[in-house]
Amino acid sequence: MQPIKQISDEAIVEQTRSSDQELYAILVERYQHKLLRYAQNLIHDEHKATDVVQESFIKAFINLQGFDTKKKFSSWIYRIVHNEAMNSIKKHQKEISLPEDFEFASSENIEADFEQQEIAEAVQTRLKELPIIYAEPLALRYLEEKTYEEISDILRLPIGTVATRINRAKVLMKHLCQSH
Amino acid sequence: MSEPLNDITKHVMGRIHTEQIKMRPRLYFILGSLATFVGLVMSILASVFLLSFIKLSLHGGGKMAEYKMDELLSHFSWWGPSIALASLLLGIWLLRQYEFSYKKNFILIVIGFILAIVAASFILDMSGLNEVMLQRSLFNSSFPV
Numbered sequence: 001m002q003p004i005k006q007i008s009d010e011a012i013v014e015q016t017r018s019s020d021q022e023l024y025a026i027l028v029e030r031y032q033h034k035l036l037r038y039a040q041n042l043i044h045d046e047h048k049a050t051d052v053v054q055e056s057f058i059k060a061f062i063n064l065q066g067f068d069t070k071k072k073f074s075s076w077i078y079r080i081v082h083n084e085a086m087n088s089i090k091k092h093q094k095e096i097s098l099p100e101d102f103e104f105a106s107s108e109n110i111e112a113d114f115e116q117q118e119i120a121e122a123v124q125t126r127l128k129e130l131p132i133i134y135a136e137p138l139a140l141r142y143l144e145e146k147t148y149e150e151i152s153d154i155l156r157l158p159i160g161t162v163a164t165r166i167n168r169a170k171v172l173m174k175h176l177c178q179s180h
Numbered sequence: 181m182s183e184p185l186n187d188i189t190k191h192v193m194g195r196i197h198t199e200q201i202k203m204r205p206r207l208y209f210i211l212g213s214l215a216t217f218v219g220l221v222m223s224i225l226a227s228v229f230l231l232s233f234i235k236l237s238l239h240g241g242g243k244m245a246e247y248k249m250d251e252l253l254s255h256f257s258w259w260g261p262s263i264a265l266a267s268l269l270l271g272i273w274l275l276r277q278y279e280f281s282y283k284k285n286f287i288l289i290v291i292g293f294i295l296a297i298v299a300a301s302f303i304l305d306m307s308g309l310n311e312v313m314l315q316r317s318l319f320n321s322s323f324p325v
Contacts, residue, residue, distance in 0.1 A: 017203065025193050032188050050188060057192045058201055066209040 009073035017064050024064075027073070028057050034144060035081050041139040042085040044128050045092075052088050056080040075153040078144075082136070082154055089132065126176050134169035137162055219269075224293070228300040 004026060016023045032053060039049035060067075060080050067076055123142045127135050140146045140154060148166075152159045195201045 021196055021203075022193075024196065025189060028189050028192055036188070054188050054191050057188065058195065061192070061196060062201055062204055064203050065206040066204070 010069040010071075013064060013067055013073055014069055024061055027077075031074070031077055032057075035077065038078065038139065038144055039081055039085050041127050041143065042082075042132065042136060043088055043092075048088055048092065049085075052084045053081060056084045059084070072150070072153070075150050078140075078146075078150075078154040079156075123173065126173060129176055130169060130172055134165055134172055137165045138169040138173070141166055219266075220293070224296055224300065227297040228304060231297060232304055 009027060009030070012023050012026055016027070035053045035056065036049055039052045040046060043049045043052065056077065060077055067073065123138055127139060130138070137151050137155065137157075140151045141148075146154070148159050148162050151157075151162045155162065157165075
């Protein structure tokens with residue numbers, strides 16, 4: 001028999017729905033750390049983030065028969081957390097807005113100026129200062145290490161829009177870092 | 181494992197063990213997809229006939245035009261759009277319960293939907309099928325068996 005670590009998420013989903021519901025605990029344990037970090041980066045409140053992740057796992061379990069095992073479980077569960085987090089934000093939080101006179105300059109040298117490591121560090125500390133539409137793709141890219149395609153699946157945005165938002169987020173992040 | 185994480189696993193699995201939460205049956209999702217599909221097909225059919233009807237009203241001059249229009253309206257199968265609307269609403273309601281699942285390109289779906297309607301009504305108009313159906317319905321109502 002294959003060790004549990006080597007079994008794919010999708011295979012576990014298949015077994016959970018057909019024979020053993022206990023296996024769902026493996027999926028919860030596999031993703032709870034990552035999802036809690038992701039939710040905290042969106043909500044900035046540990047208790048609310050915990051509720052969001054908990055509720056997301058419950059919704060995912062209820063709708064497990066609707067999951068297409070040919071697709072990635074990780075994108076599916078991130079999408080559920082995204083929806084729950086957005087609902088929670090709408091309920092509790094005000095949106096952070098950009099200054100009215102802010103303009104996005106050309107981002108030609110952003111990547112060179114602002115290397116991967118620096119971006120990851122800046123993202124960790126300054127994420128909550130960004131509007132959510134930029135903060136979320138940036139967190140998924142640099143903290144959750146998702147590909148553009150996965151981010152596009154999770155946020156239901158075209159890949160081009162994801163790329164634009166990440167670029168703009170980097171511009172904003174650079175401005176934030178320079179102004180502090 | 182930290183306390184909140186421990187709580188998440190305990191809480192989720194606890195609710196599964198005590199059967200407070202249950203998986204929705206596969207049939208639920210099949211029904212949702214089926215209702216949406218039927219709704220879409222019926223909407224396309226209803227829209228094709230409505231479009232064809234509008235075209236007829238636009239270039240249907242002459243003394244008989246008004247009469248033709250009244251006949252068409254009275255013989256139009258209104259149950260078609262009704263079923264289409266009901267199926268669409270039911271399908272969307274069922275699917276919204278798990279709408280977070282996959283990315284859908286709604287712009288492509290809408291464009292495809294409109295193109296299908298226009299193409300089908302154009303073909304219907306070219307083939308003269310709507311005229312044949314109209315004449316048949318006029319004939320049947322004029323000479324009831």
